[in-house]
Amino acid sequence: MRQRRLIGARFSMFVRVAFLVCYVFLIVPIVATDDESASDRKGPLSEMAGKLFACDFEVFGIVQGVFFRKYTQKQATSLGLKGWCMNTRDGTVKGQMEGEVKPMNExxxxxxxxxxxxxxxxxxxxxxxxxxxxxxxxxxSIKR
Known part of the structure; x- marks a missing residue:
């Protein structure tokens, strides 16, 4: 039984070392020799940076009578967004927000x-x- 544990421990150590070797010699050089730096890459979000967008929303669930609009206003303001929210007769909260892409996604x-x-x-x-x-x-703002 003791011998099995010893073999298992050695095998486990072998797997760890093999993983480390693969990582150091295969993955790190690929990242280090990449021609493009991360700041040079142009993705969809970087192309939209600085531009303003508008989006309507509606939230379903238990969202009335639980200060949902007040917390929504606080969160939107902290992200630098502008717009409004209000309760609906259907028991939802709807609204509109305006701002840059990253804070809107947040x-x-x-x-x-x-x-x-x-x-x-x-x-x-x-x-x-x-x-x-x-x-x-x-x-x-909160509309009534």
């Missing part, structure tokens, strides 16, 4: 997963982001 994630502490988000629906020339709103 807000989308927040609306889908976090919300106010006592809310329960079943789903969030977003319109397609449309490029805008300038802001339509001065801040992020």
């Amino acid at each position: 807000m989308k994630h927040w609306l889908q997963t976090k919300g106010s502490p006592t809310s329960r988000i079943d789903k969030a629906v977003f319109s397609e982001m449309k490029e805008i020339v300038k802001y339509s709103f001065n801040d992020f």
